[in-house]
Amino acid sequence: MKPMTDFPPRPAVSVGHIEQFQVDDNNRRVTFTTNSHSLSIRILSTGIVHLQLHNGEDIFHDLIRPLLEISLQYLPLEVKPENDTWSILAGPDTTVTVTRNLEITVLRTGTPCFYISHWMYAGTGVFCRLHLTPKERIFGLGEKTGALDKRGKLYTQWTTDVHPHTPSTDAMYQALPVTVLADPTGSRGLFLANTYRTYFDCRSSNFLGLGADDGPLSLYLFPGPTLKQVLYQYTDVTGRIPLPPRWALGFQQSRYSYPDQKRVGQIAEEFRKRKIPLDVIYLDIDYMDGYRIFTWNPNTFQNPAHLIENLDGQGVRIVTIIDPGIKDDTSFPVYRSGIAEDVFMRYANGEAFRSHVWPGQCVFPDFVRPSARKWWARLVADFVRPGIAGIWNDMNEPALFGADPKNPTLGGFANDAGLIHVADDSRMVSHDGIHNTYALFQAAATYEGLFQAGVDNDGGRPFILSRSGFPGIQKYAAVWTGDNSSWWEHLAMAIPMCLNLGLSGVPFVGPDIGGFFDSPTPELFARWIEAGVFFPFARIHSDKGTLDQEPWSYGRDIEAIARRYISYRYRLLPLLETLFEESHRTGSPIMRPLFWEFPDDAVAYDISDEFLLGRGLLVAPILQSGADQRLVYLPQGAWYDPWTGNVMRGPGHHLVPAPLHQIPLFLRAGTVLPIGRKVFSTKQLQGDWKAGRDGADMFWIIRGHGKFVAYSDDGSSQDYSQDVCRRIEMAIDDDNHQTSIVVTPTWNKKVPNVTKSHRFCVMPYPEPPINVRINGSPVPWRWKARTGLVTFALPHPFQSGQRMDILIEHT
Ligand code: MIG
Numbered sequence: 001m002k003p004m005t006d007f008p009p010r011p012a013v014s015v016g017h018i019e020q021f022q023v024d025d026n027n028r029r030v031t032f033t034t035n036s037h038s039l040s041i042r043i044l045s046t047g048i049v050h051l052q053l054h055n056g057e058d059i060f061h062d063l064i065r066p067l068l069e070i071s072l073q074y075l076p077l078e079v080k081p082e083n084d085t086w087s088i089l090a091g092p093d094t095t096v097t098v099t100r101n102l103e104i105t106v107l108r109t110g111t112p113c114f115y116i117s118h119w120m121y122a123g124t125g126v127f128c129r130l131h132l133t134p135k136e137r138i139f140g141l142g143e144k145t146g147a148l149d150k151r152g153k154l155y156t157q158w159t160t161d162v163h164p165h166t167p168s169t170d171a172m173y174q175a176l177p178v179t180v181l182a183d184p185t186g187s188r189g190l191f192l193a194n195t196y197r198t199y200f201d202c203r204s205s206n207f208l209g210l211g212a213d214d215g216p217l218s219l220y221l222f223p224g225p226t227l228k229q230v231l232y233q234y235t236d237v238t239g240r241i242p243l244p245p246r247w248a249l250g251f252q253q254s255r256y257s258y259p260d261q262k263r264v265g266q267i268a269e270e271f272r273k274r275k276i277p278l279d280v281i282y283l284d285i286d287y288m289d290g291y292r293i294f295t296w297n298p299n300t301f302q303n304p305a306h307l308i309e310n311l312d313g314q315g316v317r318i319v320t321i322i323d324p325g326i327k328d329d330t331s332f333p334v335y336r337s338g339i340a341e342d343v344f345m346r347y348a349n350g351e352a353f354r355s356h357v358w359p360g361q362c363v364f365p366d367f368v369r370p371s372a373r374k375w376w377a378r379l380v381a382d383f384v385r386p387g388i389a390g391i392w393n394d395m396n397e398p399a400l401f402g403a404d405p406k407n408p409t410l411g412g413f414a415n416d417a418g419l420i421h422v423a424d425d426s427r428m429v430s431h432d433g434i435h436n437t438y439a440l441f442q443a444a445a446t447y448e449g450l451f452q453a454g455v456d457n458d459g460g461r462p463f464i465l466s467r468s469g470f471p472g473i474q475k476y477a478a479v480w481t482g483d484n485s486s487w488w489e490h491l492a493m494a495i496p497m498c499l500n501l502g503l504s505g506v507p508f509v510g511p512d513i514g515g516f517f518d519s520p521t522p523e524l525f526a527r528w529i530e531a532g533v534f535f536p537f538a539r540i541h542s543d544k545g546t547l548d549q550e551p552w553s554y555g556r557d558i559e560a561i562a563r564r565y566i567s568y569r570y571r572l573l574p575l576l577e578t579l580f581e582e583s584h585r586t587g588s589p590i591m592r593p594l595f596w597e598f599p600d601d602a603v604a605y606d607i608s609d610e611f612l613l614g615r616g617l618l619v620a621p622i623l624q625s626g627a628d629q630r631l632v633y634l635p636q637g638a639w640y641d642p643w644t645g646n647v648m649r650g651p652g653h654h655l656v657p658a659p660l661h662q663i664p665l666f667l668r669a670g671t672v673l674p675i676g677r678k679v680f681s682t683k684q685l686q687g688d689w690k691a692g693r694d695g696a697d698m699f700w701i702i703r704g705h706g707k708f709v710a711y712s713d714d715g716s717s718q719d720y721s722q723d724v725c726r727r728i729e730m731a732i733d734d735d736n737h738q739t740s741i742v743v744t745p746t747w748n749k750k751v752p753n754v755t756k757s758h759r760f761c762v763m764p765y766p767e768p769p770i771n772v773r774i775n776g777s778p779v780p781w782r783w784k785a786r787t788g789l790v791t792f793a794l795p796h797p798f799q800s801g802q803r804m805d806i807l808i809e810h811t
Contacts, residue, residue, distance in 0.1 A: 007154055007201050008211055012122035015039075015053065018100050021079070021086060028074040030088055032098060037121065039102065043090035045073040048233050049106050053119055053217035055126050059433045060193040060218060063368065063423055067444055068239050068472045094223075108223045113188055116219070118207075124214040129207040130190065135183045137605050138202050139593075140504045142176025143481060145169050148496040148593060148608040150179075150202050154209075157198045159436050159468045161399030163483045164517050167493070173397060173482045174469045175436035176504040178238075179208070180230055184600050189222035189230035191237060191471065195437050215433060227596055228588060235505050235587030238471040243584055244508065245461040246715030247317055247389065247682045248478065249576045250279025251566045252539035254512075255549060257286035260300035261307045267550065268316045276551050276563045277570045277680045281311065282392060282541070283320045291359035292327045294334055294383045308387040315681025317389035319465065322380070324398055324442060325362035328354055334379065338365065343372035347418045348428060356401040364398060367441035368421035368434055373448065380449025390463030391446050393477070396439035397468045439468035443476035460717045465537075471505065478508035478537045486515030486546075491528050492623040496608040498535060502589025508580075509591070510537030519547035522554035523625060523660065526561045530663035531621035533569040534613050536576070536590040561661050567678065572613075573685075574674035574696040578711040579614045581725075590614070597668075598635040601651060607633050616671025616706070620656070620664040632656045632664050639666040640702045645764055645787035670706025670732050672699055682715065689714040692755035692797075695726060701741060701762045703734045724750045728798060741806040745798040754797040762808060764788030770809040 016034035023030050031040040042050045052058075075090040084100040093109040106114040115131035132138075138150040142157070145167050157175040165172065177192040179200060192198050194212040201209030210217065222233035253271070258264045264281055271278040289295040296304050308318055326344075329335050338344050344363040345353040354361050365372045380391060419431040434441075443466050450462030466477035473479065481497055484490040494511035501509045513532035514520045519542070520528065529551070532538050542549040551562035569576075579590040589596065592612045594604035610620045610633065618639065620632040634650030641648060641656075642665055648654050656664045667673070674696030679685060688694045695712030713725040729744040739762060745754075768783040772792050781792040790808060798804070 007199055007209060008120055008127040009122045009125065012120040012125070012127055015102065015119045015121055018098070018102060021081075023077065023079055025074070027076045030077055030079055030086070032086075032102070034102070037119070039119070041088055041096055041098070041104075043075045043077060043088070043094050043096070044236075045075055045091065046233055046236055047091065047094055047108065047223050048237065049094065049096060049114070049221040049223070051104060051116065051219045051221065053126055053128070055121070055217065056124055056215045057429060057433055058216050058218070059195040059429060059437070060215075063429070064195065064437060064440070064470070064472060067441065068475060070237065070239060072237065106221055106223070108225070113223050113225075114221050119217070125211060126217040127209065127211040128217055129209055131207050132181065132205070133183070134205055135185075136181045137183055138179055138181060138208065140176070140179040140189070140500055141200055142178065142504045142506070143172045143174040143479075143497055143501055145172070145493060145497065148499060149605065150200075150500070153202055155200045155202065157200070157436065159397040159439065159470075161395070161397050164485045165482075167489075173467045174473070174479065174501070174506070176469070176471055176501070176506065178234060178471060178504045180227065180503045181208075182227055182595065182599070183605065184602050186225040187227040187230045187599070188224045189234055191220040191222070191234055193218040193220055193237075193471075195433050195470065197432070197436070213432065227599060228586065231503070231505065231587040231589070235474075238505055239475040240505075240587050241474045241508060241580070241584050243461060243580055243713070243720055244478065245459060245463055246573070246577065246685065247279045248463045249573055249580070250682045251277055251533070251569060252280040252282065252319075253278055253550065254282035254284065254539055254541040256542065256544045257284035259286065261302065261304070264307060264318075265310055268311050268314045270550065270552065271316070272314050272680065274552055274559065274563065275680065276559075277566050278316055279681050279683075280317050280319050280389065280539075282539070283318060285321055285323070285358055287320060290327065291323075292329070292332050292334065293322050293325075294379050305386050312387065315683035318387075319390040319392050319463070320383075320388055321392040321394050322446070323357065323393075323395040324364050324438075325355075325357035325359060325395065326364065327359035328361040328363055329359075335363065338363065338375065341371065341375050343369060343375045345419065345421065345431075348420045349418070353419055357395060357399070365442070366421050367438065367445055368423055368429065370424065373441065373445035376442070376445040377449035377452060380446050381453040384450060385453045389459075390465070391450060392465045393439065393442060393446060394467050396442050396466060397435075398438050437470045439466055440470040440473050440476075443469070443473060447476040469506065474506045474508070479506055480537060480539065480541075481509065481511045483516045483543070484511050486518040486520035486524060486542075488524060488623060488625060490515055491524065491531065491621065492609060494531075494535070495611055495621070498591055499589070499593045499611055502591055503593070505587060507583045507588070507590045508536050510535035510539065512541035513538065514540050514542060514549045516541055516543050517546070518543075519549070521625070522558045525549070525554050526558045526660055527622045527663075529562045530565050531619065533565045534591070534611075534617075534619045536580075538569060557660075564661070565663075570679055571675050572673070573682070574676045574710060574712060575614060575617070577695075577713075577715070578674060578709070581711040581713075581720075594618075594633070594635055601635045603633060603651065604635055615708070616668035616702070617673065618666040618668065620666070622658050622663060628659050629655055629657050630664060632666070634666060638669040638704060640669070640764060641666055647764060667700075667702045668706075669702050669704025670734075671702045671704070672706070672708035672710070672730050672732065674699055674710040685715065690752055692752040695728070696758065697756065698759040698761055699730070701730075701732060701760060703739050703762065703764065704732060705734060706732045708732075719750075722750075723748060726751055726754075737809060739808040739810065743798070743804040743806065745800055745802065747800045751800070754799070757794045757797050759791060759793045760806065761789050761791045763790065765790050765810055767811050770811065773807045773809075775805055
């Protein structure tokens with residue numbers, strides 16, 4: 001089916017009036033029927049309302065939900081018909097009213113929070129409208145170009161390999177039909193649970209148009225009313241991220257492609273020699289033998305085991321790319337076994353589907369088949385077992401070169417009649433309904449393989465990097481934003497793109513640092529590293545035929561900047577680990593728009609060029625050539641500038657200096673930054689958990705009012721799911737005479753005792769403090785005049801359950 005140019009298409013007609021209704025599923029579903037369609041309503045225990053206009057195949061509920069292993073609790077409903085309106089009541093505070101012409105209003109404690117109307121259809125397509133208030137902003141929609149607020153355009157969700165993208169590009173690699181509607185009065189959200197091509201028409205000021213080429217118009221409505229609740233509710237339906245292995249939070253280096261294993265070894269050595277922290281090197285497609293997946297080029301990667309061992313000695317891991325295309329080559333064992341086990345995609349008439357990608361003519365696993373996923377998982381497990389740390393899934397839109405005579409237009413954008421997937425041994429589903437979810441199915445299979453191998457490799461936390469995805473991808477993979485370019489515009493665009501991915505439930509995200517196509521200027525590269533280390537996923541990557549793009553490729557001054565910022569990321573690992581764990585529990589993004597923390601601030605909704613890492617570290621990258629200062633918007637409150645020790649006040653804009661080596665950063669009053677020790681690889685931290693030295697060494701605390709819970713665990717196993725982890729809660733308060741820090745450490749008996757005494761660094765104090773006391777006893781402290789820091793160490797290590805009261809008396 002071709003993408004729509006006219007939305008909704010002109011022949012669309014109304015689904016008509018309600019002719020009858022029926023309550024079933026143990027009183028948990030109400031279904032209204034018109035002469036052409038039926039629409040059912042269910043209400044979840046969390047106040048989420050699920051509306052579904054039935055149409056075509058319900059692939060999300062039939063195939064994706066079982067894959068994600070998500071089960072939802074539905075509430076019993078009470079239905080009150082009254083004249084031409086039905087009222088449906090569930091739980092203590094949800095009511096849905098439905099008029100005879102299918103105008104649906106959702107009320108929370110009596111207040112309307114969703115109004116949906118204009119249910120239409122045209123051929124297999126289905127459409128409706130969600131009423132918007134004029135001030136409401138539209139966020140989310142996954143991986144889209146453009147500014148943070150998505151108002152003003154028609155967006156398509158259709159996984160597409162684009163090169164290069166620009167602000168006017170629509171469909172991208174990810175298809176995330178989810179949106180968050182927010183303004184200072186509150187937030188709400190919506191998930192269009194449909195796997196076909198879907199549409200979000202954001203061009204009208206008073207409604208959001210929703211549509212799908214085929215399949216049901218299935219809407220999960222998240223009432224909020226806070227942004228945090230919206231993300232919690234959305235990730236209840238699609239899942240939250242498991243904790244990644246700690247090394248995946250470290251710095252990563254890639255290029256297309258390091259030519260041979262000798263060069264890969266040299267790259268690792270250079271990082272070590274130059275004292276630049278690094279955890280991962282990526283191998284792009286040229287490591288393979290003729291692009292045959294799960295093989296090694298015998299001339300250039302003669303001895304992978306040796307490479308892995310050599311790199312391991314330097315604390316560097318290998319992640320290899322694996323594309324879905326399998327070379328159509330009868331002498332290739334992977335091809336042969338796939339044929340034998342019947343796991344490849346085909347046409348409805350049974351003929352194999354073949355198309356061209358890197359290896360030439362290829363066949364493609366039909367990851368929808370459970371048997372194909374098992375087959376793939378085994379291949380992955382066998383391949384990584386010698387010590388490959390993770391898998392990079394590219395070309396999984398799926399992207400094709402389009403040389404298939406039967407599919408001249410299949411180059412990743414369109415799909416075609418007759419191409420099918422087999423859900424189980426009998427049920428066939430058209431590629432139209434699977435296309436957007438192909439990467440999700442592949443990621444699930446890859447995850448399973450990594451998990452199997454991890455049990456042997458003492459890993460236990462799979463790492464996948466995926467280019468394409470559908471809701472749920474966050475359960476399996478980190479996502480990078482594909483082939484960007486070494487343009488200032490793409491550095492700038494990475495911020496709103498990754499922020500909106502986070503608001504779409506995908507928190508582990510980042511761009512190719514330095515840009516993929518073209519080569520950055522030294523200045524752009526420096527600015528990109530300065531910003532990039534604060535993204536949840538931090539990796540340099542670049543295209544074939546571009547200049548070298550390692551931290552030292554742009555001269556000594558730039559190298560010094562790269563070293564410094566990559567080192568900052570390593571010092572901040574305890575913060576990253578804490579934020580990932582929060583995301584795992586709640587669905588919160590790691591990198592957050594300003595309005596996440598300051599929802600009352602109307603200006604914050606327009607800020608596309610700054611972000612918060614967690615609650616209180618504001619990052620304001622330099623996004624222009626030649627700029628050595630920029631305007632930074634600071635929301636309400638006091639903000640500490642770590643470069644100068646100055647305190648600035650928001651709300652308002654400040655002109656802030658930013659010489660080449662300095663990115664504007666601000667710490668919010670009441671913030672705690674847990675700071676780890678200096679390391680060159682997370683491998684150096686491996687023994688820390690058992691030795692009771694895990695997590696932060698030092699807590700940086702900005703005077704003010706706030707709460708923080710520092711989280712740490714072993715960084716590699718699944719034990720955290722049994723609560724084998726350490727939490728150190730801190731409540732900070734400050735008045736004219738004293739700063740109070742109440743620390744409550746908690747962990748269970750399986751957790752090793754802490755063996756180190758943490759240090760504290762509290763700031764800023766323009767004058768030296770009068771004294772510092774812990775549980776009433778004075779402790780020695782030091783004060784630095786220039787930055788106003790007060791530092792001191794705890795007299796003894798934290799013990800679970802033993803609260804510590806820290807008081808800093810000051811003038
Ligand atoms: O057609 O594997 O986005 O990161 O280096 C290009 C080669 C295929 C696209 C990925 C890019 C990767 C490249 N790939």
